[in-house]
Every structure is written in C-alpha cells, then in structure tokens.
Amino acid sequence: MPVHHRRSGAWVPAGTVGSGGTTNPDSLPIGTDYISFATLKARAVAAGIADPDLQQVFDTLTEPKIVTMPSGVYETRRVWGKSPFYSGAQTPVRQAALLIPKVCRGIWGAGPGALGSTAGTVIRVTPMTCMSQSEGGSWFQTGGSGSGDFLLKNIHIEGTEQGNQTAAKADAPGYDGVSRKLFTNYFEQGNRSGPYVAEDVFSNGSYGNNGAPPGETFNFQIYNQSNHILRRVVTDGRRTVGGPSFSSVGITAGNSKNFQWYDCWSHHINAKTYHMVFYQTMGGKTYNCRLGDSSDLDGYGDFGVTNPTTSNPGFTGGGFNQERAGDSEHYNLNIYNNRKGPNNPDKGVHFNQSGDDWSITFDGVVHRLVDHQYCLIQDATWFNHWNKTGNPLYVSTWIPYGTNPNAITVSPTVINNGAAQYIAWSSPGYSPTVLSPYSMTAGTLNAATFDASTYG
Numbered sequence: 001m002p003v004h005h006r007r008s009g010a011w012v013p014a015g016t017v018g019s020g021g022t023t024n025p026d027s028l029p030i031g032t033d034y035i036s037f038a039t040l041k042a043r044a045v046a047a048g049i050a051d052p053d054l055q056q057v058f059d060t061l062t063e064p065k066i067v068t069m070p071s072g073v074y075e076t077r078r079v080w081g082k083s084p085f086y087s088g089a090q091t092p093v094r095q096a097a098l099l100i101p102k103v104c105r106g107i108w109g110a111g112p113g114a115l116g117s118t119a120g121t122v123i124r125v126t127p128m129t130c131m132s133q134s135e136g137g138s139w140f141q142t143g144g145s146g147s148g149d150f151l152l153k154n155i156h157i158e159g160t161e162q163g164n165q166t167a168a169k170a171d172a173p174g175y176d177g178v179s180r181k182l183f184t185n186y187f188e189q190g191n192r193s194g195p196y197v198a199e200d201v202f203s204n205g206s207y208g209n210n211g212a213p214p215g216e217t218f219n220f221q222i223y224n225q226s227n228h229i230l231r232r233v234v235t236d237g238r239r240t241v242g243g244p245s246f247s248s249v250g251i252t253a254g255n256s257k258n259f260q261w262y263d264c265w266s267h268h269i270n271a272k273t274y275h276m277v278f279y280q281t282m283g284g285k286t287y288n289c290r291l292g293d294s295s296d297l298d299g300y301g302d303f304g305v306t307n308p309t310t311s312n313p314g315f316t317g318g319g320f321n322q323e324r325a326g327d328s329e330h331y332n333l334n335i336y337n338n339r340k341g342p343n344n345p346d347k348g349v350h351f352n353q354s355g356d357d358w359s360i361t362f363d364g365v366v367h368r369l370v371d372h373q374y375c376l377i378q379d380a381t382w383f384n385h386w387n388k389t390g391n392p393l394y395v396s397t398w399i400p401y402g403t404n405p406n407a408i409t410v411s412p413t414v415i416n417n418g419a420a421q422y423i424a425w426s427s428p429g430y431s432p433t434v435l436s437p438y439s440m441t442a443g444t445l446n447a448a449t450f451d452a453s454t455y456g
Contacts, residue, residue, distance in 0.1 A: 026110045027154075028068040034108070035065040037074075053077040054098055054123070066106035066151060073122045080125075080139060081132035081181075086166040089131035096187075097125045097139040104142070106151030112202035112234070113156040116241045122156040130162035130183060134175045135214045138187030143225065149194025152201055159185045159205035159219075159246070160239070174215020180207045180246070184217045190224030190256070199231040205239040208248020211273035219247050219266070223254045226362065230261040237268040245270035245301050250291075252277035253284060257362045261286045267293035270301030274321035274352065275337075278328060280360055282367050285329045291319055292336035294383065318348030319382070324355040326372025333380040349394040349426050350382045353412055356404035375412035392422035 028036075043060035044052035054076050061067065079090045080097035100107070109121025123140065130136040140157055142150060161180070168177030185206040188196060201220070208217030219235035222228055230251070237247030250266025253259060254277075264286070266275035275291035278284045292298045319335045322328060337348045353375055359368040377393070384391040397408045414421040 026070040028070060028108060028110060029066075030068075033065060033105075034068050035061070035063070037067055037069045040067065055094070058098070058100060058104070061101050061104055064103050064105050064148060066108050067104060069107060069109045069121045069123075069155075071110040071120060073118050073124055075124050075126045076129065076139070077126050079129050079131050080136070081130040082135055082137040084133050084167070085131045086133045092131050095137045096141040097129065098123070098141070100140075100142040102144055102147035104147075105149060106153065107155060108151065109154040109156075111154045111156075112200050114202070115204055115236050115238060120156050121154060122158055124158040125160050125162075127160040128163050130181050132181055133167040134165040134169060134177070134181060136162060136181050136183035138184040138221070140186045141189060142187075143189035143192055143196070145191040147189075147192050149192060150188075150196050152198040154200050155202075157185050157201065157203040157220075159183065159203075159207065162207070172214055173210040173212045174208070176209075179209050182207055182209070182214055182217050184208075184221055185219045185247075186221060187218075188222045188225055188228075190222065190226075190228075192225060196222070196225045196228040197231070198229075198233050201233045202236070203233070204236040204247070206237075206247045208246075208271050210248065211271055215271065216248050216273065218249045218252050220251045221254075222252070222256065222259075224256065225253075226257045226259060228253070228256060228259045230259075230264055232262070233264045235266045235269075237270055245298075247271075249273055249277055250275045252279060253281055254279040255281070255360070256284070257282040257367075259284050261289055263288045265290040267291075268298055274318045274348075277321045277323070278325035280324045280358070281322075281326070281328070282360065282362065282372060283327045284325065286331065286333065288332045288334075289330070290334045290336075292383075294336045298337065319350040319352070321352045322354070322375065323352075324358045324360075324369055325353075325375075326355075326367065326369050327374050329376045329378070330380065331378050333377060333382075335380060335382040337383065337385060348385075349396040351377065351393060351395045351412065352397065353395060353408055354397045354399065354406070355408050356399060356401045357407040358401075370407050370409070373408060373410040375410075377412050377414045379416055380414065386424070388424065390422045392424040394424045394426045396426040 040057045040060045044056050049056050054074055055078055076097040079092045081092055082095045111120030113120030113122060125139045163181060165177050165179060165181055169175035174182055183206055185203045203219040206217050206219050209215045220233055235250035237245035239246060245268040247269055248271035250269050251264060269275050318337045335350045355369045357370055359366050382393055393414050395412060399406050414423055
C-alpha cells in the first residue's frame with residue numbers, strides 16, 4: 001500500500017536555479033538565473049516601443065531565465081483569439097493574449113492573492129479583447145516543443161468578461177451564439193525537455209458552458225507534460241466574491257504520465273461537469289486535493305436554469321473525472337458537490353472512471369488502458385448529497401467516444417482507515433466485471449465478489 005505523502009518541500013528547477021541567491025523586499029529571487037520584468041520592459045522601451053504591452057515585454061527575453069514580477073496588476077492590453085473572428089473585429093497577431101517565449105524558464109511573482117483583490121502579482125486579460133466569434137482558445141499559453149523546464153510561482157491569473165458569442169455553430173457543444181465567449185485561462189502545452197512545476201498559483205474566471213469541447217474550458221490545463229508537479233494550485237470559477245460561477249472545469253491534465261498534484265483546490269465550477277480531470281493519463285497521483293466548497297453550496301452557475309440564484313443554482317460542478325486514465329492514485333481527496341436547485345434536480349457523482357480500448361505511447365512503450373485499470377482512492381471524504389444510508393461514494397462510467405464499447409471492467413477501490421468503503425456504481429445498464437469490496441445495487445448495499453490481487 002502506498003505511503004501517504006503529507007507535503008513536499010520547495011522545488012528548485014534543475015539546471016536553472018543557481019546557489020547563493022538572495023531576495024529583494026518583494027520576496028523575489030535575485031541572481032544570474034533570474035531577470036526582472038522591469039529589465040525586460042526597459043529593453044522594449046529602448047527598442048522604440050514607448051508603452052509596451054505584456055507580450056511585447058516578454059518578447060524581449062532571449063536568454064533562458066526565470067522572469068520575476070513584483071506586486072501589481074499586469075494587463076495583456078492586446079486583441080487575441082481563435083478564428084473565425086466576428087464581423088468587424090481586429091485581426092489578432094496571435095490566438096493567445098499572452099504567449100510566453102519558449103526560452104523562458106518560469107515566472108515568479110509576489111503572491112497569488114485572492115478573488116477580488118489586487119494583492120500579489122495579478123496577470124489579467126484585458127476585458128473585451130477577444131476577437132473570436134465563439135471560442136477564444138487559451139489566453140495564457142506556455143510550453144511547446146523545444147521549450148525547457150519551467151516554474152510558475154506566486155501568480156494570480158485572472159479571466160475577465162470578453163463579450164457574447166456572435167455566431168451559432170450547432171454541430172459542436174458550447175457554440176450557441178448566445179452565451180459568453182469560451183476561453184481557457186492557462187494552457188501548458190508541454191513537450192518540454194525539463195520538468196514543469198506550478199506552485200502557489202490562483203486562476204479564476206474563465207468561461208465555459210459544457211462538459212465536452214469546445215464548451216469544456218479550464219482554469220488551469222496541463223497537456224503533454226509527464227512528471228509535472230502542481231502544488232497549491234487553486235481555481236475559482238467566479239469573478240467576484242458572491243457572484244456567479246463562470247468556469248467549466250478547474251484543473252486538468254492530459255496526455256501525461258507519472259505526475260503529482262499536492263494540496264490543490266477547485267471550487268465554484270458550474271458546467272454540470274467535474275472540478276478536476278485526468279484525461280489520457282498514466283500514473284497520475286493527487287494528495288490532499290479539494291473539490292468544491294461547502295461554505296455556500298459551491299455558488300450558483302451562470303447557466304443551467306433560466307434565472308440562477310443561490311437557492312436554485314443551476315449546474316454546479318461535480319467530483320473527479322477520469323477518462324482513459326490508468327494507474328491513478330488519490331490520497332485524502334475531499335469531494336464536495338451539493339444538490340442542484342429544485343428546478344434542476346440533477347445530482348452529480350463523486351467520481352467517474354470511463355474509457356474505451358484506448359492506448360498511448362510513452363517513451364516508446366505502449367500502454368493499453370485495459371491493462372492499467374488500477375485506481376485507488378484512499379482516505380477520502382465526500383458529501384452525502386444523495387442522502388443514502390452508509391454514504392456510499394457514487395462512481396460512474398460512461399462512453400463519450402462514439403460507438404466504441406466501454407472497456408472499464410474494474411471499478412476503483414476505495415479504502416478509508418484500512419477498510420474498504422461502500423460504492424454506489426451509477427451507470428445504468430453497465431457494471432464492471434470486477435468490483436471493489438462493496439457495491440450498491442437497487443439502493444441496497446451488497447457485498448460483491450472481490451479479488452484482492454486485482455488491486456496490486
């Protein structure tokens with residue numbers, strides 16, 4: 001049985017952080033491995049740009065260094081977005097409002113701050129600058145083939161209002177020509193030659209309106225980056241304290257293996273979907289992560305009912321979603337997802353484990369999901385929003401991949417204090433061949449056949 005890891009220490013990126021560094025009054029590191037935002041801005045001004053925007057400042061970086069950014073609010077101040085653009089729009093130079101150069105080795109700010117506060121280092125997309133008809137893509141992008149190691153630390157990434165969609169596209173979920181423009185706050189493209197780490201990052205206020213692309217947007221998204229580490233990454237779907245939730249999903253990892261998330265928290269998500277997602281992954285692990293917020297029933301959504309209120313909130317985010325995810329382990333998950341409003345009585349599950357006969361290649365080795373169905377949920381807590389005796393963990397499986405058959409034959413195993421916990425398998429017409437120690441059938445808790453060897 002894996003040993004529970006309480007908390008890891010500070011990360012020092014290999015090959016980039018030297019010894020003997022000092023800090024300035026804003027708690028920012030100083031040394032040969034760092035360069036200040038002020039220095040980069042001075043370069044842009046010296047090059048003839050009198051009032052450089054955020055992208056123009058970062059474009060002056062030519063050496064592999066971590067950029068330090070003191071306290072303040074930094075707006076992107078440029079048009080951006082994915083085509084097609086709305087009629088009369090300015091044509092953006094790039095689809096991201098801020099595209100970090102591949103030579104950059106990180107961004108170190110003065111703190112993640114909080115919702116509604118300008119404390120710390122806030123990177124904000126300037127309102128109404130997305131030129132897209134419907135989907136704005138990702139406004140803050142890092143990584144990509146040819147990039148090296150990267151550290152994102154002490155930063156607040158803030159999504160803002162970008163206006164309504166101007167054209168409907170009925171063949172894709174999320175495009176309705178009525179709701180707000182879709183965009184992901186932060187997208188790590190991965191494919192790095194070195195490690196990726198994010199520590200003490202707060203991301204809020206992206207817009208999404210579906211549990212499937214393109215409406216399935218994210219506050220924080222990591223793709224194609226194995227061995228990445230997230231520590232204390234927090235996402236909030238709201239833009240104001242007490243206001244509606246705009247964001248679809250909080251944190252996701254895709255096409256990655258052997259990564260770890262520590263002490264992360266996603267709350268106030270509204271798109272009838274999940275707070276956190278593993279998609280096409282192998283060996284992902286979470287420690288002490290929180291999903292949802294019981295303090296105010298996790299807020300109320302921007303859609304899902306005609307007039308959402310705190311008592312009838314529309315869609316509010318569910319639990320943890322795994323799709324095509326193998327060999328996953330979760331320690332001390334805290335899952336809270338409340339009942340939906342009286343006019344929208346849908347209830348979410350605590351956990352989803354879905355997949356078809358899918359495979360992925362990492363480091364030349366092919367991994368088939370059917371051979372890596374192991375999923376451990378240990379010492380978790382969850383809210384009994386179904387009001388069932390025994391408070392079973394509700395687990396589902398479903399097939400979002402067209403006509404491909406369901407290949408999940410082994411359910412997750414759920415262990416608290418060394419004892420197997422009750423599971424309610426919530427999937428009409430389908431049940432795994434191998435169940436964890438207990439399952440729920442027709443509302444009654446029943447013992448199920450359990451082969452301990454299946455769980456390693």
